[in-house]
Amino acid sequence: MIGLDVEPMRADLEALMGKLAGKALVADITADDTPAQLVALAKELGGFDIVVHNAGVTRDKTLANMPEHWWDMTININLTAALRINSALLDAGALNTGGRIVGVSSMNGIAGQRGQANYAASKAGVIGYVEQMAPALLAKGITINAVAPGFIETQMTAAIPLMTREVGRRLNSLSQGGLPEDVAETIAFFANPAASGVTGNIVRVCGQSWLGA
Numbered sequence: 462m463i464g465l466d467v468e469p470m471r472a473d474l475e476a477l478m479g480k481l482a483g484k485a486l487v488a489d490i491t492a493d494d495t496p497a498q499l500v501a502l503a504k505e506l507g508g509f510d511i512v513v514h515n516a517g518v519t520r521d522k523t524l525a526n527m528p529e530h531w532w533d534m535t536i537n538i539n540l541t542a543a544l545r546i547n548s549a550l551l552d553a554g555a556l557n558t559g560g561r562i563v564g565v566s567s568m569n570g571i572a573g574q575r576g577q578a579n580y581a582a583s584k585a586g587v588i589g590y591v592e593q594m595a596p597a598l599l600a601k602g603i604t605i606n607a608v609a610p611g612f613i614e615t616q617m618t619a620a621i622p623l624m625t626r627e628v629g630r631r632l633n634s635l636s637q638g639g640l641p642e643d644v645a646e647t648i649a650f651f652a653n654p655a656a657s658g659v660t661g662n663i664v665r666v667c668g669q670s671w672l673g674a
C-alpha cells in the first residue's frame with residue numbers, strides 16, 4: 462500500500478503508513494514527475510489494484526474576486542492531477558486487470574456553492590470524468606466511480622467560519638456532519654473485488670443533503 466501527501470504532512474503520513482504497513486510517498490500530485498514516480502512504484506509492486514484520488518483543496522472567493530492562480534491551483538489538484546496520474550498508470554499497464562479507480566467529488570460539485578466556483582467546477586469535472594471513462598475501462602475489468610461527500614468533519618471543514626460551519630453541518634436529514642469513516646466505507650465498497658458490476662457511479666455520502674437533493 463502507498464499513501465501520498467505533501468511535505469508539510471510528512472509526519473502524519475508516515476505515522477499512518479507505519480500503522481498500515483504501507484509506504485509513504487511525499488510528493489505533490491501536481492508535480493511533473495509524480496505520475497512517473499507512481500508508475501515506477503506500481504511496477505515494483507506488480508501493479509496497483511486500487512487507486513483512490515482523495516487529495517483536494519478549497520480556495521474560496523466569489524468569481525469576481527478570485528485570483529487566477531487560486532482557480533488554476535484548485536482545478537489542478539482536484540481534477541487534472543488525477544487525470545494525469547490515471548493516464549500514466551493506464552498507458553504503462555500499471556493498473557491491474559480488475560483494478561479500481563475511486564475519485565472524490567463533492568455535493569458542491571453537484572449543487573454548486575457560492576464562493577466556490579473553482580471547487581465546484583473541479584468536483585463536477587470529477588463526475589464527468591468518471592462517467593466518460595467507465596465504458597472505456599470495462600474491457601480490462603477496471604471500474605471507476607466516485608463518492609460525493611456532503612459536510613464531513615475534517616481539517617478542511619474545521620477551517621470554515623463558525624456560523625457557516627454550523628449551518629453546513631445541519632443542512633441534511635441527519636442534522637449533523639458526517640465522519641471520514643462514512644466516506645471511507647463507501648470508497649471501500651467501490652474498491653471491493655465483489656463490486657465488479659459497479660462502474661460509472663457517483664454515490665452521495667451526505668445524510669440526504671438538502672442542497673443538490
Ligand SMILES: NC(=O)c1ccc[n+]([C@@H]2O[C@H](COP(=O)([O-])OP(=O)(O)OC[C@H]3O[C@@H](n4cnc5c(N)ncnc54)[C@H](O)[C@@H]3O)[C@@H](O)[C@H]2O)c1
Pocket residue numbers: 465466467470488489490491514515516517518538565566567568609610611612613614615616617618
Ligand atoms: N470535508 C468535507 O466536508 C468534504 C466534502 C466533500 C468533498 N471533500 C473532499 O474530500 C477529500 C478529502 O478532503 P478532507 O476534508 O479530508 O480535507 P483535508 O484538507 O483534511 O485533506 C486533504 C488532503 O489532501 C492533501 N493535498 C492537498 N494538495 C495536495 C497535493 N497537491 N498533493 C498531494 N496531496 C495534497 C492535503 O495535504 C491533505 O492531507 C478532498 O478531495 C475534498 O475536496 C471533503
